[in-house]
Amino acid sequence: MNHILLTRMYSSGTVQKSAKLIRNEFLEYFEKDLGHTFIRSSPVISLNDRTVAFVNAGMNQFKGIFLDYYDPPAMKVTNSQKCIRISGKHNDLDIAGNDSYHHTFFEMLGNWSFGSYFKKEACHYAWDLLTKHYGIDKECLYVTYFAGDEKLELKPDLECKDIWLSIGVKRDKILPFGLKENFWEMGISGPCGPCTEIHVDHTKQLKNRSMQVNKSYTDLTELWNIVFIQYERYAVLSNGAIVPLSKHYVDTGMGFERLVAVLQGKQSNYDTDIFQPFFKAIQKYTKAPEYGGKFHNDKNELDSGYRILADHSRMITVALADGVVPEQINKLRKMIRRSIDVGEKVFKKEGILSELTYIVVENLGDTYPELQKNLKKILNFIIYYAYYIVQKIIEFEENLYKKLRYTCSKQWTKIIKTYPQLKSITEQLAPGLEDGYKYLQHVLHDLKMANILPGNVAFKLYDTYGLSVETITELAEIESLYFDKKVFQKELEDLKNRSRIGLEKSDVTAMKKSLEILEKNNVPKTDDSFKYKYTVNGNNYEFPKIESKILALIINGNIILNKANESTNKDINSINEIITNYDIESDKEEIGVILDKTLCYSTQGGQISDKAIICTKNFNFDINNVKKINGYVIHYGKLVQIDLRKCIEELKLKDDCLVLIEPEFRIGVMKHHTATHLLHASIQQIIGAVYLRNYIIIPQNLKCQFNSFGESLSLKQLNEIEELINNIITANVPVTTRILNTSELLAENSVTFIPGEIYPYNDIRLVDIDFRDLKSKEACSGTHVLKTGELEYFCFLNYFSKAATNFTLKATVGSLARSAKLAGENVQYKILDLENKLKNEKITQETLKAISKGIENEIKNDNNTPIPYLIKEECLVKLKYLNKIIRKQKEI
Template identity: 40%
Template sequence: MILNKNILLNTTRLKVITCRNYSTKYRSSKVIRQQFLDYFVKDNDHNFVRSSSVIPFCDPTLSFTNAGMNQFKNIFLGNQQPKYTRVANTQKCIRVGGKHNDLSVVGTDGYHHTFFEMLGNWSFGDYFKKEACEMAWNLLTKVYEIPPERLYVTYFKGDQTLGLKPDIECRDIWLEIGVPINRIVACDAKDNFWEMGKTGPCGGCTEIHVDHLPSYRKVNRAKDVNKDKHDLTELWNIVFIENFRKSDGTIEHLQQKHVDTGMGFERLVAFLQDKRSNYDTDLFIPLFEKIQRITRKPPYLGSFSGDDFKRDMSYRVIADHSRMIAIALADGMFPEENKKLRRILRKCLNVSVKVFSHENLLTETIPVVANILGDTFPELHQKLFTSLDIVKYEDEYYKSLKSSLSKGIKDILEKNPQLMDLDLYEYPGFVQAYNEFKRYKKSNPYEISGDMMIQLYSNFGLDLDFIERLAEIERMTLDINGFENRMEAMKGKSLENFKVDNDIVMRLDGSIPATNNDSKYNYEYDPSSNLYKIKPVKTKILAIFDTNGQSLKSTNESTTSYVKIVTKDSPIYVESGGQESDVGYLEQNGTIFNIESVSSKQNIIFHKIKTNQSANLNVGDEVELSIDNEKRTSCIRNHTATHILNAAIRNIKNLPTYQKSSTVTSENLKIELAMIGPKLNESEIDEIEKLVRRHIKELPLQQTTEVINSQELQSKNNVIMVPGEVYPDEDIHVVSFDDFSHELCCGTHANSTSEILDFTFLSVKSTGRVSYLFNAVTGNKAIEAIKKGDELISQIKSLSENDEIEKFTVILSHLRKIASKLHDNEISYLKKIQCQKLITDMKETIKYKSRDVVSELLDIEMKSVIEQNEPFIVHFLACSDLMQSVSLLKATRLVSDDKPVIIISLVDNEVKARCCVPKEMINENFNAEKWLTHFAKIFNSTVKPPKGQDPLEVCLMKGKKVKSEEFNTMLEQAIAAAKSFANSNILDETRFVKKN
């Protein structure tokens, strides 16, 4: 029986109130679910379609799949033909935030959940009202054996403002079925009219409600239907989609009609198992038992008030959230990219510690969820270890954040503990933002304006979800429209091109067909040239526009330097799926126009070309379009390698991984991945590159592409998708390379990975706590990058063959020059690392061999400098790698006392310098301090004299760390600056100004 907390008095546990007396047969939740599916699939010719992921597909407006109809949305909209006309399933649903937000009340009552199953049956243009009502009634009364006297039904009573009449047809169907008229209730649009959105499919509903009270045979409660009574609840909602709301608000009838039904599984199970709360069923009890067993706390008593309420509410919170987290993680959702999921996960971690004195109950409860629901949703078992890895990682990260909590945040939380539910740790600018917000609130207590939202968003880095939650806690409303308008204004000119294309398409209103660019995929590989070749396409110009969007008949009418050409066909690939647009050419009668850029709006391709005074293009002209085959070939190789790299990383790391972004150009490929777990190390990077190269050179993979729609995708396993990416509903390309890689992608790819030729990383950078950006090249660029690295390795090894002590300084000088080349972005990343190791090892070897003769090396080097007989000396000590910087003192003393000298050293990437100027050479413009300061400013360093010495005679430059790739350039600049200063300011002997 479902009772809310208001009906339960201050008792620890009420006796179960008997809901029915018509059957004593116990049915498990698994049996109840299977009876529903068997009834529709086996008995009523429906097709079972497995639940879609809780990660919304093709719908960026949702954070989670929140209703059974989500996966069929495009059928209702008329954008997609159904694979089956009769469908039944149990859909995984999560409601957190937005219109359907059950998070705040979860645990306080017996029937709200963040995750629930929605049992549903659908008809897409097949059966309609009569059959839908009959099937529902028979299932409830005959299969589930619910007495008809417990049930009430509703129908839509019409709406004058919508121009809709009462659904008398539905009412009469229920009468024919045998429902008494006093149990059929007419309801208004609020309760019995369903709409997908402001525009689109809609229709009246009929609901089936169930009476939980033992007095159901004696009392007619029709007047209480849809009055929010806890003991008279809606069990099933059946929507008749027969109308369409237009943009002007008017409603018209649809020719093809659909049925969309939904029944809350947890609520049904509670009723059939004779339980007063969803939490008392076999869907939750095993979770409570596990928590109690682990924590040794008092057992769950099912209290909704009284002394045990807080603890029992915490039991319910952990159990409910464990289900939601397990389902989300098993579907491939990451807390890193879904902050609502992270918020709930952290709430569980807090409750675990505060109420149950356990660090992380989720690691104990998620396996229980898999045992309860894993037969229905096998991904819970398949992804169990991955899910637990993510939970453990998030727990460790959360602890580290809390331990490093700033004093500012601690102070705010002490005064405002209600803010604890916000993930303040993720927002470095929160303290300043909140102080600014509190000042604003003093004079604006009710609404956060669009301007204030922009400040919080742009100046302090608070995202919109965080601002919404802050407003909820502070009991304020948000000016969302003002915020969105300001955001649009801030984007400014970046949207200009998009708006021009959009305006053009709006004006065209379908008068020009979508550009046929299927030929972009029609290419063949030519082994002799190692190029992919696409045949030029002969086509006709359908429209010409200037860059302001004005329609032209001819290019000579344009007042702008560029025009946009729309053709019937095009071989050009327009940027999508991370791959850049092709470079192309338009040719007419021997005149070639370079296509500067391309854009697409509603599948109409705009080719931007520069106008030509000597040649003219007209609407209706026949032209030929072609692309740059070399550029396309590079893109094909790089895009293919992106897929193989993505799969190789997952194969080697074997950790929870998701793709954040990818970019494919003709120059290189970049892919950013988040990996939950231990940091990526050099050995793994080496393994990853070797695996990719193995599939290019030794074990090539063959590419196949399957074109499917979003319905067919539901049955696919192990297909990699980018979280948050919006994919089309039709013509979805599943690109596979044997069994190694399966991804959704609309880009262009090699027929075989052998055609990539070669692959190597140029860089691997950490871009965040768990994120890495991989930059790589393929084809000839990869071959050249590897070759350059091998040449440097060979040079280093050849230097190691010379072990003459007097040559060590020369070798070190060569090593420094080689080291400076390692930052060339066209050398293989792993070859660079190998070079750096060889250089380090060589330096250590030289240090070891020369440790007894360092002084001798210094004498040899300085003797060579002094013999040059210059009026002053500015010298970098080549042997400084072998000694401590104190050797600067000895080096300057080896120079004759009558010469100004600056000696520079580099030890462990720290540059230092010492300057000495003879007394007799000091003048008002030239002394040690001024001279060395001129040198040191190149390194952004300062100078000071040694303790007790005159700064005019002796000065030291403070040690400054420098990047090895920048040192040689900075050294050259500093030496040149010092020499120029000395040449300009040292006086002739006859004009020496002696120091007193």
């Protein structure tokens, strides 16, 4: 049956299109008929943008192109993007389930032009698809265009209006709207432009409803938004001026769920075949009455319960499958707990959320293969690996929530008696709620005078008492205080930056003035790309020695610029005063040196910075810590046998220097960073649901903390991990690094991201280790060896777990690992010898006991030469057994 005949049958109501077919027709229309390139959906977690927690629109993954950071993968593309809207400007969390068309998770169908076509083609493509291919009656459609804005000196988009007229849209169905409805902006600055929207009348009435467009009617909704990115807003200008862009782009987005409702003739998105499978699964699992589709007079909130579970299960499953962690995204945890509550209170049944994950993967797995990756077949049953991971996390969260409710219920009753106003708080089980509210009460008298909740007070509620932004907002509303979110977000951003580069708050405060002076005097940022430029000559790594220039010194937070950069002395204290206040003998007093280029690695993530030396003609400077702030690499350390005044005079006269890193220190760090990647990949392979919380890499060892959602590693699993890693070391597999932009990175398969990490748009380093038994592919800015064989040997030094959520592993590689192995084998020989002596009974029981005690002390006190953890545990078990035999022989 041909495509045209099918379309006629669909429009006449003979055949109802399935949601899958509707999605495929959209993509095929742009890909096959109009020559667009298909780009798969990005993960729902934002990789580059700190301003949004989740990808909330189809354009998010193309933001780097709009900002001109890199070239597009193709001139015109199409895709179906997974989107989540539960925070920020687009927040549908509290609406989802209560109306017919808002969802926390939805799919955005889109097409983009990065210079290939513009307004005329975009409008024609959209109109033809809706009216000709999908067969929607033209009389049911309304279009809007930008009406202009006098303040911003933007004229009405009459070009767009004329295009719609030329297409054949009636004049009275082409409607002008202002900035709020028909002007799209990425943020307070950046690319922007007018948009045109297509709205659909679900009732299919023939009467003109133009006056009801954009008036929040549930049966007259926006269907497709077509954005013309042709301007850029500069927030730095006093009036926020908008200027034309040299390049013009098209960015369109159509809500898939709304489109399906229209084509299937449904008044509610929930009545389509997207959601009906969820309702059937819930009804079958709980034996509850069938879904009735009621939005009013909903007895016992049954139908809203159906909708909430269906909506939330889609969002939760997709988010977890894409690597979002409830521990880090409080709203995700809130949605899981809300779903649990609805399941238990409305449907009187536990475990519904886990059951619904199957429906999510069955319905979305074809379109988003990442939901069903690592497909495994056992006999005639198909088991999705993704199910295991998602369900394990959900079950862990359910158990955690149950325990929290049990332990906190009495406490909450007590709190409500004291503070009845807190009844309306959503997160009643937040551990720090009572103490946080007491703190707020303490400062409330001063706050009442201004009727404002300052950002720094809110930040303390967040940072010290662990309250979420939502709870803080609710507390502010209870006390009739305005919540200053801008200051709060600034404090939060400062915290993230300090954590990323290892600075205390006092350090950041001291650095602000220094950085302002550097930027004011146009001191160039440091080029540190040389840290990745090293080679192997035989078995030896060679690191370059680079000539550099000293741009500035930082002493006690005071900046001293070299003669070339210094334009004024008004911004700095006198040199004599700086020198007088500097205690050169104190270990705490360090000088910071800023260079124009360096090969030193600055502390980032968990990798420690390099040790190095800066050499000039007359003095040396030992570097023991390197930090990068706002593009300036600051080398902290001590002068070697030279007076500080002479050093400053040297800086004023001549700023040339030579920078050399300590090779063995760097090599040790590189080996352990590569080993960290192998450890991360092997743990994921062994237990699946796990994520790396943080790590510390030094030349001697690595230490990683994981969240495994309640699962601990057994000795057998630890042994399997050691074997996996040592096999790949023996195979001497290449460690390759590729430099990618965001678009290229998202096109890669099976990349491991660190939850919560924000990656740049450009110059992302993808470290790849590919072996038949173990594969590691991770975006990482660290330094690595070039072949796994250089690690020599891997072994665990320690393993311990904390509560039910976290475990920590300490390990080492190289000569240290081999020494540890030899030390362990030495202890094993001693235990074997002890066992033989027990059999021969040639020595006294007291002597045997003394030998046993000595071996045990050697195992437990391995400070000088550590013993591998697995050998240590094996030996301790063996000793315990032998001691038992010694005691029995003594009794006889």
